[in-house]
Amino acid sequence: MTETPTPEQPTQKRGLSRRGLVGGTAAAAGLAAGAFVAGRATASEGDAPARRTDAFSFRGEHQAGITTPAQDRLHFAAFDVTTGSRAQLIALLQAWTEAADRMTRGLPAGEGGPTEGASNLPPDDTGEAIGLPASGLTITFGFGPSLFRDEQGRDRFGIADRQPAALRTLPHFPADMLDPERSYGDLCVQACADDPQVAVHAIRNLARIGFGTVAVRWSQLGFGRTSTTSTSQSTPRNLFGFKDGTANVKAEEPAAVEKHVWVGAEDDAKAAWLAGGSYLVTRRINMHIETWDRQPLGDQEGFVGRTKASGAPLSGGQEHSEPDFEMPGSEGPVIPVDAHVRVVHPDFHQGARMLRRGYNFVDGSNPLGGLDAGLFFIAFVRDPDTHFIPIQNAMAKSDALMEYLKVTGSALFAAPPGAAAGEYVGQALFEA
Numbered sequence: 001m002t003e004t005p006t007p008e009q010p011t012q013k014r015g016l017s018r019r020g021l022v023g024g025t026a027a028a029a030g031l032a033a034g035a036f037v038a039g040r041a042t043a044s045e046g047d048a049p050a051r052r053t054d055a056f057s058f059r060g061e062h063q064a065g066i067t068t069p070a071q072d073r074l075h076f077a078a079f080d081v082t083t084g085s086r087a088q089l090i091a092l093l094q095a096w097t098e099a100a101d102r103m104t105r106g107l108p109a110g111e112g113g114p115t116e117g118a119s120n121l122p123p124d125d126t127g128e129a130i131g132l133p134a135s136g137l138t139i140t141f142g143f144g145p146s147l148f149r150d151e152q153g154r155d156r157f158g159i160a161d162r163q164p165a166a167l168r169t170l171p172h173f174p175a176d177m178l179d180p181e182r183s184y185g186d187l188c189v190q191a192c193a194d195d196p197q198v199a200v201h202a203i204r205n206l207a208r209i210g211f212g213t214v215a216v217r218w219s220q221l222g223f224g225r226t227s228t229t230s231t232s233q234s235t236p237r238n239l240f241g242f243k244d245g246t247a248n249v250k251a252e253e254p255a256a257v258e259k260h261v262w263v264g265a266e267d268d269a270k271a272a273w274l275a276g277g278s279y280l281v282t283r284r285i286n287m288h289i290e291t292w293d294r295q296p297l298g299d300q301e302g303f304v305g306r307t308k309a310s311g312a313p314l315s316g317g318q319e320h321s322e323p324d325f326e327m328p329g330s331e332g333p334v335i336p337v338d339a340h341v342r343v344v345h346p347d348f349h350q351g352a353r354m355l356r357r358g359y360n361f362v363d364g365s366n367p368l369g370g371l372d373a374g375l376f377f378i379a380f381v382r383d384p385d386t387h388f389i390p391i392q393n394a395m396a397k398s399d400a401l402m403e404y405l406k407v408t409g410s411a412l413f414a415a416p417p418g419a420a421a422g423e424y425v426g427q428a429l430f431e432a
């Protein structure tokens with residue numbers, strides 16, 4: 001299937017290998033100018049492997065990494081800003097924009113590259129991606145509430161009057177057991193790629209560039225996507241073994257993306273700079289997989305509200321059939337009242353939908369002899385007050401899955417719109 005780039009989906013290009021580009025800025029310039037229309041396999045039980053040479057333009061109306069097809073790997077980092085200087089913060093965003101633009105094209109982070117610069121200076125790229133192509137890398141930036149005001153409510157960088165009303169620390173939800181060292185942050189960077197080394201390289205180089213201006217507060221690796229953001233992708237599975245992402249907002253639904261994902265120009269008079277951007281929610285959710293694995297299949301399916309094999313609703317049909325919440329079962333509705341898909345369904349939340357972009361994680365083992373495993377939940381929404389908080393509250397209060405979950409990290413960021421050529425990410429926030 002070939003696809004024509006749309007304003008919602010940044011141009012997909014074929015990137016060059018960093019091996020061929022070390023010191024090759026002329027070739028890089030040619031690549032930047034040469035748009036390439038790429039195709040991906042039509043969804044089936046197993047997708048064809050994404051071409052590692054695929055590249056998504058960093059520049060565009062919207063940031064890449066939201067409606068672009070979810071890649072297989074994630075490295076997400078939250079940063080604390082360690083300077084009080086507005087000029088240094090802006091310089092960082094400018095430098096990050098340049099580096100992100102280069103790395104998403106499969107180029108080294110800086111013009112010198114990992115091995116071609118002066119031998120008496122540290123290289124401007126760390127080198128572990130030498131020889132690796134762009135691998136579908138997307139880099140998505142976000143601004144946390146604490147970037148605008150400190151804990152005493154003081155304006156940190158002269159932008160407090162532009163803090164969106166919805167950009168506040170998320171409430172403490174029932175059953176949250178948050179670790180502050182896995183939560184919050186002034187800035188965030190989501191790096192997704194089809195090669196883990198490429199995603200890690202991106203975060204590492206952005207952290208290196210930010211030395212003296214920002215410090216990594218926390219970071220999270222994800223090894224398997226738990227959502228689809230395009231109908232061209234097959235539905236992956238989470239660590240409970242269930243298909244996840246079936247009813248997600250997809251790029252091929254432009255009206256839904258407009259309605260539920262992008263912030264509108266009229267949404268918040270104080271935050272016109274965020275129009276065309278989105279709110280990014282992260283929740284690090286530990287899953288008690290050892291306990292789950294001892295539950296009967298029928299119970300597992302009742303907790304989710306879908307079958308484990310095909311992902312069809314328990315009311316019948318195929319994976320993409322609409323659930324029938326009224327259909328009677330032997331004891332109450334066939335989709336139980338506390339089934340996850342019922343509790344979070346748009347029918348019970350004024351039609352609100354979200355674009356989910358989460359990843360499975362296993363961060364070693366826990367002291368109980370189990371795995372420190374779960375789902376690093378990421379969602380992009382137009383307004384967290386209508387599209388996330390009520391749904392998370394309903395889930396925390398009455399979702400059967402909660403018995404098997406523990407939320408250990410939480411954060412909310414505003415992801416600005418995309419940067420046009422010559423701009424830096426978030427520029428409108430700092431302009432008069």
Ligand SMILES: C=CC1=C(C)c2cc3[nH]c(cc4nc(cc5[nH]c(cc1n2)c(C)c5CCC(=O)O)C(CCC(=O)O)=C4C)c(C)c3C=C
Nearest residue numbers: 238242243244245246247248285344345346375377391392
């Ligand atoms: C507050 C938002 C949500 C959290 C947190 C969340 C965690 C979570 N979900 C699963 C597994 C599945 N979720 C599914 C669907 C689904 N989940 C949410 C929201 C949250 N999930 C929504 C809005 C939806 C779509 C509902 C709809 O429109 O029908 C599914 C079913 C397949 C699918 O549609 O994606 C599964 C399975 C886990 C394991 C989890 C926490 C670890």
Ligand SMILES: [Fe+2]
Nearest residue numbers: 244340341344
């Ligand atoms: Fe869910």
